[in-house]
Amino acid sequence: MKTLKLFGAxxxxxxxxxxxAEAKSLVYCSEGSPENFTPAKNTTGTSLDAARPVYNQLVQxxxxxxxxxxxxxxxxxxxxxxxxxxxxxxKGVKFHSGVNGFTPTxxxxxxxxxxxxxxxxxxxxxxxxxxxxxxxxFNDMGMPDLLAxxxxxxxxxxxxxxxxxxxxxxxxxxxxxxxxxxxEYADFLMKKGTPEQFDQIPVGxxxxxxxxxxxxxxxRFKANPDYWGGKQKIDDLIYAITPDATARYAKMKAGExxxxxxxxxxxxxxxxxxxxxxxxxxxGLNIGYMAMNAQKPPFDKVxxxxxxxxxxxxxxxxxxxYQGAGQKAKNPIPPTMWSYNNDVKDIPYDPAKAAEMLKAxxxxxxxxxxxxxxxxxxxxxxxxxxxxxxxxxxEKVGIHAKLVSYEWGxxxxxAQAGEHQMAFLGWTGDNGDxxxxxxxxxxxxxxxxxxxxxxxxxxxxKFQEDISKAAASADPAERTKLYMDAQVIVADExxxxxxxxxxxxxxxxxxxxxxxxSPLGSHVFxxxxxxx
Amino acid sequence: MIKFLFKRLLLTVPTFVAxxxxxxxxxxxxxxxxxxxxxxxxxxxxxxxxxxxxxxxxDQPIWKQFGDYVWGIFHGDLGTSVISKxxxxxxxxxxxxxxxxxxxxxxxxxxxxxxxxxVFAASKRGSVYDQxxxxxxxxxxxxxxxxxxxxxxxxxxxxxxxxxxxxxxxLIKYFYPAVTGFATIDSLISGQxxxxxxxxxxxxxxxxxxxxxxxxxxxRMTRSAMLEVLEEDYVRTARAKGLSAWRVIGVHxxxxxxIPVITSIxxxxxxxxxxxxxxxxxxxxxxVGHWLTESIARRDYPALQGGILLIASIVIMVNVLVxxxxxxxxxxxxxxx
Numbered sequence: 001m002k003t004l005k006l007f008g009a010x011x012x013x014x015x016x017x018x019x020x021a022e023a024k025s026l027v028y029c030s031e032g033s034p035e036n037f038t039p040a041k042n043t044t045g046t047s048l049d050a051a052r053p054v055y056n057q058l059v060q061x062x063x064x065x066x067x068x069x070x071x072x073x074x075x076x077x078x079x080x081x082x083x084x085x086x087x088x089x090x091k092g093v094k095f096h097s098g099v100n101g102f103t104p105t106x107x108x109x110x111x112x113x114x115x116x117x118x119x120x121x122x123x124x125x126x127x128x129x130x131x132x133x134x135x136x137x138f139n140d141m142g143m144p145d146l147l148a149x150x151x152x153x154x155x156x157x158x159x160x161x162x163x164x165x166x167x168x169x170x171x172x173x174x175x176x177x178x179x180x181x182x183x184e185y186a187d188f189l190m191k192k193g194t195p196e197q198f199d200q201i202p203v204g205x206x207x208x209x210x211x212x213x214x215x216x217x218x219x220r221f222k223a224n225p226d227y228w229g230g231k232q233k234i235d236d237l238i239y240a241i242t243p244d245a246t247a248r249y250a251k252m253k254a255g256e257x258x259x260x261x262x263x264x265x266x267x268x269x270x271x272x273x274x275x276x277x278x279x280x281x282x283x284g285l286n287i288g289y290m291a292m293n294a295q296k297p298p299f300d301k302v303x304x305x306x307x308x309x310x311x312x313x314x315x316x317x318x319x320x321x322y323q324g325a326g327q328k329a330k331n332p333i334p335p336t337m338w339s340y341n342n343d344v345k346d347i348p349y350d351p352a353k354a355a356e357m358l359k360a361x362x363x364x365x366x367x368x369x370x371x372x373x374x375x376x377x378x379x380x381x382x383x384x385x386x387x388x389x390x391x392x393x394x395e396k397v398g399i400h401a402k403l404v405s406y407e408w409g410x411x412x413x414x415a416q417a418g419e420h421q422m423a424f425l426g427w428t429g430d431n432g433d434x435x436x437x438x439x440x441x442x443x444x445x446x447x448x449x450x451x452x453x454x455x456x457x458x459x460x461x462k463f464q465e466d467i468s469k470a471a472a473s474a475d476p477a478e479r480t481k482l483y484m485d486a487q488v489i490v491a492d493e494x495x496x497x498x499x500x501x502x503x504x505x506x507x508x509x510x511x512x513x514x515x516x517x518s519p520l521g522s523h524v525f526x527x528x529x530x531x532x
Numbered sequence: 533m534i535k536f537l538f539k540r541l542l543l544t545v546p547t548f549v550a551x552x553x554x555x556x557x558x559x560x561x562x563x564x565x566x567x568x569x570x571x572x573x574x575x576x577x578x579x580x581x582x583x584x585x586x587x588x589x590x591d592q593p594i595w596k597q598f599g600d601y602v603w604g605i606f607h608g609d610l611g612t613s614v615i616s617k618x619x620x621x622x623x624x625x626x627x628x629x630x631x632x633x634x635x636x637x638x639x640x641x642x643x644x645x646x647x648x649x650x651v652f653a654a655s656k657r658g659s660v661y662d663q664x665x666x667x668x669x670x671x672x673x674x675x676x677x678x679x680x681x682x683x684x685x686x687x688x689x690x691x692x693x694x695x696x697x698x699x700x701x702x703l704i705k706y707f708y709p710a711v712t713g714f715a716t717i718d719s720l721i722s723g724q725x726x727x728x729x730x731x732x733x734x735x736x737x738x739x740x741x742x743x744x745x746x747x748x749x750x751x752r753m754t755r756s757a758m759l760e761v762l763e764e765d766y767v768r769t770a771r772a773k774g775l776s777a778w779r780v781i782g783v784h785x786x787x788x789x790x791i792p793v794i795t796s797i798x799x800x801x802x803x804x805x806x807x808x809x810x811x812x813x814x815x816x817x818x819x820v821g822h823w824l825t826e827s828i829a830r831r832d833y834p835a836l837q838g839g840i841l842l843i844a845s846i847v848i849m850v851n852v853l854v855x856x857x858x859x860x861x862x863x864x865x866x867x868x869x
Contacts, residue, residue: 247815
């Protein structure tokens with residue numbers, strides 16, 4: 001505690017001495033406190049956003065897109081068999097100096113890359129258990145099963161060997177979990193006897209260096225003068241932690257912050273009319289769906305699933321639940337994603353035909369359940385209301401759906417176990433690769449059993465072949481073709497009803513320039529400027 | 533007096549024991565555990581869930597978990613937050629000064645306005661002043677904190693631009709380390725010009741919002757206590773002696789009327805801490821109220837257990853202090869007569 005206070009005082013002095021009268025500040029009203037500042041340990045957007053200004057990855061997303069571009073690796077090559085990726089590291093990259101009493105004695109090199117991945121991968125790594133050993137994303141993205149080895153033939157080259165070819169890996173490595181941290185800083189803290197500070201006081205290579213964090217109040221960063229991408233136009237980046245959406249908007253109106261996260265849907269109209277606010281929007285990389293459990297009769301019959309899909313008026317849902325801030329979905333992946341199949345024919349709303357099809361399938365009356373999520377999500381802002389609307393639609397074709405809900409953790413666990421008959425859920429993409437939707441949400445294992453996140457519990461051999469082949473292929477054209485075919489199979493089989501892709505809104509002060517809304521829902525302040 | 537104090541403190545022991553049981557068990561009755569809640573729609577495989585539950589000790593039998601918890605408490609260890617991985621006591625001590633500061637200013641407003649309002653209403657019993665003041669007090673008492681806070685922000689900050697919207701300080705103009713955790717003190721220590729005034733400006737709205745309900749309670753309690761006292765013979769005697777109205781009310785009557793008022797102020801500490809949960813959310817106030825709501829949402833068992841136990845202990849201790857204060861004012865209570 002004393003050390004932290006001393007650290008704070010030193011920082012304060014440094015800031016006062018270092019600041020100039022015309023320091024330019026950007027205040028971002030964030031929604032909460034981070035769990036820590038190591039992205040590999042976090043899964044929430046709030047925590048990942050808080051660490052992002054400090055760090056870089058070997059490859060990274062171009063701001064505002066899901067395109068992968070070089071980051072700390074200035075170039076990389078993938079071998080012909082797709083099993084080896086060689087990263088050539090950027091020279092002259094410096095870690096932040098002066099944070100937590102740490103002064104780097106060397107520039108960024110392969111040791112830092114090995115440290116960052118081995119910490120997550122190897123149980124016996126000295127930092128694996130520091131602050132708990134949960135590296136969720138590393139495991140979720142299947143890295144332990146995929147990696148054969150990571151080696152450094154020389155200080156500026158890293159060779160990553162895979163067990164099987166995997167095309168999405170570059171998109172995966174652009175994600176926050178693949179952040180590169182300083183091995184030298186880790187050693188410094190270990191010698192000091194405070195290894196846990198590694199995850200609390202971050203040192204990275206990013207555009208901003210960490211200055212101060214006061215829980216539930218503020219996070220401060222300052223522009224890194226030695227940033228390899230060039231010094232930023234803003235001097236101070238401040239996260240004003242403001243949990244209430246209405247308070248965030250009030251702060252925007254009062255000029256207390258220039259960018260805010262997660263606006264209240266009810267405030268969007270007023271924000272759009274506000275002269276001082278630029279209400280930026282981006283089609284969300286998400287899908288909200290209603291799964292029909294293909295392992296439970298009568299949902300094991302394609303014609304029944306199709307009839308149910310046909311009985312539901314999604315236009316009304318778009319209007320009532322999404323209040324126009326979304327688009328009707330016909331595929332499981334959003335239209336902004338490469339390989340989206342626009343030729344797929346959407347299921348029309350036709351309750352009369354739906355009733356006929358159900359009758360043909362031998363169903364004149366059916367009692368079932370319909371699960372609605374107890375939380376508000378970007379892909380489903382009001383699942384209860386959606387449930388009521390679907391219930392009313394289904395009633396018209398003789399299906400009596402009972403609305404069911406559970407506590408959120410319980411809901412997901414039971415849905416994953418396949419206890420439901422029909423259930424709402426959705427997904428927000430991590431990296432812009434179709435594999436991150438199709439394989440994660442509709443994939444099955446080698447034994448033909450649905451993966452945990454496959455909520456419709458639907459397995460299809462041809463679909464599985466296509467997506468597995470696509471994941472292993474390094475040819476973008478071939479991958480596109482395979483994913484397009486896979487979408488046709490989903491449209492024919494209707495394991496779930498695609499409901500909507502919601503739009504993501506971000507209110508930004510008109511004084512701010514250069515800010516881009518990320519389709520991934522992340523917040524990036526590189527290249528942003530603010531008028532005085 | 534020492535015997536009284538001892539007896540009073542002894543009575544708190546069963547309360548603490550019950551608190552430990554209740555906080556521990558109630559939290560676990562809520563469905564979902566920290567790992568599952570954290571995973572959201574990403575889900576988790578049963579194998580991985582088992583590993584993480586083991587790491588956090590959640591796979592232990594419930595009696596073992598409770599034993600460890602009690603053992604920890606007796607050793608001054610309230611556990612480590614499963615979310616931030618920092619000791620619960622450290623998190624609490626970091627955030628609690630903000631709550632104390634806010635509650636102190638809220639109570640200052642509540643007592644500073646509530647007592648004079650109650651005295652004035654009692655002295656003008658039945659008049660239009662009395663009825664208006666009590667009407668206002670009733671309105672204040674019935675006001676939903678969330679709504680009241682937002683209305684004040686919209687009016688005072690967004691329309692009149694008189695006060696800041698939220699937070700404890702102007703983040704662009706001022707930056708000083710949290711040495712004590714009390715922004716008023718830290719701003720003074722920093723020596724930055726205008727920093728203290730800026731903190732006070734930030735305190736205005738949240739203190740009014742948090743102080744509204746206690747103010748109403750104190751005003752009503754003061755009025756009724758005063759009315760009772762004003763009927764007493766000694767007050768009539770004081771009046772008969774020709775003492776000024778101010779002296780009769782302000783010195784003779786008020787002093788005796790203060791006993792139930794002090795009780796209600798003591799009881800309001802609980803109300804303040806409960807109200808802080810909402811007020812801190814509206815005003816982005818980094819105190820324990822907001823921390824606890826977050827801990828509930830994330831099922832952070834150690835943070836919740838420790839936080840609730842500490843807050844409840846503080847409320848209990850304040851009540852003991854109130855009892856001691858009466859004993860000091862009224863010797864009959866002290867001797868159990």
